[in-house]
Amino acid sequence: MPELSRREFLKNAATSAAAAGFLSAGALDLHANPLGLPIGCQTWPVREMIAKDFPGTIKQLADAGFQTIELCSPVGYAEHGFGGLAKYTGAELRKILGDAGVSCISSHFGIKELRDNQEARIAWAKDVGLTQMIVPSLEGPKKPTLDDVKRAADEYNKMGELSAKAGLQQGLHNEEFELSTVNGKRTYDVLLELLDPKLVKFQFQVSTISQGYDAAEYFTKYPGRFFSMHVQGWSAQTKKIMPVGQDTLDWKKIFTAAKTAGVKNYFVEMNLDMMKASVPYLRSLQV
Numbered sequence: 643m644p645e646l647s648r649r650e651f652l653k654n655a656a657t658s659a660a661a662a663g664f665l666s667a668g669a670l671d672l673h674a675n676p677l678g679l680p681i682g683c684q685t686w687p688v689r690e691m692i693a694k695d696f697p698g699t700i701k702q703l704a705d706a707g708f709q710t711i712e713l714c715s716p717v718g719y720a721e722h723g724f725g726g727l728a729k730y731t732g733a734e735l736r737k738i739l740g741d742a743g744v745s746c747i748s749s750h751f752g753i754k755e756l757r758d759n760q761e762a763r764i765a766w767a768k769d770v771g772l773t774q775m776i777v778p779s780l781e782g783p784k785k786p787t788l789d790d791v792k793r794a795a796d797e798y799n800k801m802g803e804l805s806a807k808a809g810l811q812q813g814l815h816n817e818e819f820e821l822s823t824v825n826g827k828r829t830y831d832v833l834l835e836l837l838d839p840k841l842v843k844f845q846f847q848v849s850t851i852s853q854g855y856d857a858a859e860y861f862t863k864y865p866g867r868f869f870s871m872h873v874q875g876w877s878a879q880t881k882k883i884m885p886v887g888q889d890t891l892d893w894k895k896i897f898t899a900a901k902t903a904g905v906k907n908y909f910v911e912m913n914l915d916m917m918k919a920s921v922p923y924l925r926s927l928q929v
Contacts, residue, residue, distance in 0.1 A: 815847060
């Protein structure tokens with residue numbers, strides 16, 4: 643909306659209920675968030691809170707300034723605080739999230755639950771309104787052979803194909819197996835070669851900089867392969883996780899590269915205090 647017409651709208655509608663709703667619900671959208679995307683957070687760090695009070699936890703995240711959240715599956719993460727989500731229907735989950743003013747299009751799933759019954763997990767994802775189904779790891783051996791990596795990639799390509807038929811995008815995070823090496827190469831890089839770009843996208847864990855995996859470098863080297871990232875601040879001096887903006891990472895460079903790569907969403911993932919402390923910086927960051 644042009645600046646002049648926006649001012650006229652606000653002036654003419656200032657006393658109306660519509661204007662009040664616009665100002666309250668849209669206040670966060672007026673901030674120049676990086677990538678022009680809503681500020682998101684992963685719910686894994688608040689799993690113990692979610693186990694006790696899901697609606698209250700989501701409201702707390704919304705009050706902290708998060709506009710979108712990423713869930714963890716109540717099946718694959720049942721023992722980690724998310725099992726209680728199974729008592730809600732997809733419509734009920736959407737209402738809880740909507741009432742808190744947040745959206746949710748993404749969730750993590752364990753590879754085992756997809757092996758056991760991917761069709762059921764797809765059905766749940768669609769009920770909740772997800773468009774992304776992400777696994778944290780393909781869970782191959784710690785010291786894989788190339789055949790191990792190929793088998794894992796073949797299996798996940800087939801899972802990606804099944805999800806694609808249902809209108810969902812399968813994604814891969816980078817955890818233990820993906821951070822191994824095979825034949826002198828990073829397993830992660832080999833998977834980027836073996837996994838079908840149309841069937842599997844990638845979600846980059848920024849904190850893997852601690853092991854030499856640079857987000858901007860990967861986004862630049864593999865355009866179009868990444869659609870999401872988990873955001874953590876990292877101090878090169880202390881070698882510790884820090885709030886975003888209070889660390890030593892070049893976030894303007896990372897988000898600029900992410901934009902080029904095609905990243906569509908990002909989720910802050912640290913302890914709750916650090917996540918809250920990251921919001922003001924993310925609101926002000928322009929790329």
